[in-house]
Amino acid sequence: MFIIIGVVVTLICVFGGYMGGGGHMEVLFQPFEFIIILGAAIGSFILGNPKSVIFGALGSFGIMMRGPRHTKASYLELLSMLYTVFRLAKTKGDLALESHVEKPHESPLFQRFPNFTSDHHALAFLCDYLRLLTLGTNNAHEVESIIDAEIESHHHEVHSWSSALNTMGDAMPALGIVAAVLGVIHTMGSITEPPEVLGHLIGGALVGTFTGVLISYAFVAPMASTMGQTFDTETMYLNCIKTGLLAHMQGYAPQVSIEFARKILPNGVKPSFSEVEDTVSNLSSE
Numbered sequence: 001m002f003i004i005i006g007v008v009v010t011l012i013c014v015f016g017g018y019m020g021g022g023g024h025m026e027v028l029f030q031p032f033e034f035i036i037i038l039g040a041a042i043g044s045f046i047l048g049n050p051k052s053v054i055f056g057a058l059g060s061f062g063i064m065m066r067g068p069r070h071t072k073a074s075y076l077e078l079l080s081m082l083y084t085v086f087r088l089a090k091t092k093g094d095l096a097l098e099s100h101v102e103k104p105h106e107s108p109l110f111q112r113f114p115n116f117t118s119d120h121h122a123l124a125f126l127c128d129y130l131r132l133l134t135l136g137t138n139n140a141h142e143v144e145s146i147i148d149a150e151i152e153s154h155h156h157e158v159h160s161w162s163s164a165l166n167t168m169g170d171a172m173p174a175l176g177i178v179a180a181v182l183g184v185i186h187t188m189g190s191i192t193e194p195p196e197v198l199g200h201l202i203g204g205a206l207v208g209t210f211t212g213v214l215i216s217y218a219f220v221a222p223m224a225s226t227m228g229q230t231f232d233t234e235t236m237y238l239n240c241i242k243t244g245l246l247a248h249m250q251g252y253a254p255q256v257s258i259e260f261a262r263k264i265l266p267n268g269v270k271p272s273f274s275e276v277e278d279t280v281s282n283l284s285s286e
Contacts, residue, residue, distance in 0.1 A: 074269075079261060101127040245257075
């Protein structure tokens, strides 16, 4: 929603201001300049990135349009789920988790938390480390190193997508100059034409520079930034799981483990202590 609002505001202000000053929109319609800029940008994007980054960036546009999906409610559900898992492990032992982590989509425990279960990456992430607990792993420091490496690897992978998009945006002003130079070359071939014709050709050539700068700084760069910020929220979600899991491995009570996890959350999505306490109290009474 906010992306659409931003695009609309930008277009209205840029072109509305241009027309308000007496500009003519038909001069800005230079389809061949657009083909040069966008085609070169897409071509350089393909040339400069491996297939995994290209398809990853294309597939992440839906994520960018949707925006961060982890709200206070989703974190409250996450903490509730972690509390339920840790309580089961404390009362019946880590082996009691085995049936749940082997087939998490069939687990009655995880089915109580549908939003978390629908996040396949987070579900697999948690189950992989719970499986280590069922196999007898109990060294929290060693597990922390492995988790950090996995999160860093995931972070680097997804941010390579936004970085590739940002690099393409950085190149667009220069590609706009390329289109403008080609327009000037075309204009020089018509140097004998009357001034009004030359003025139209020169104006059309300058549209290339305008288009490259506008697309770069008003659209592509902000989109890359939004994509990166969205990926950061996914990393925060994994870090919340990590913090609670390590606290559980160090022997803390379920209430304390999820409080550790809650404390690392940013204020915008952090449930209050009382909200978490009320929620897990209701779980305990079920």
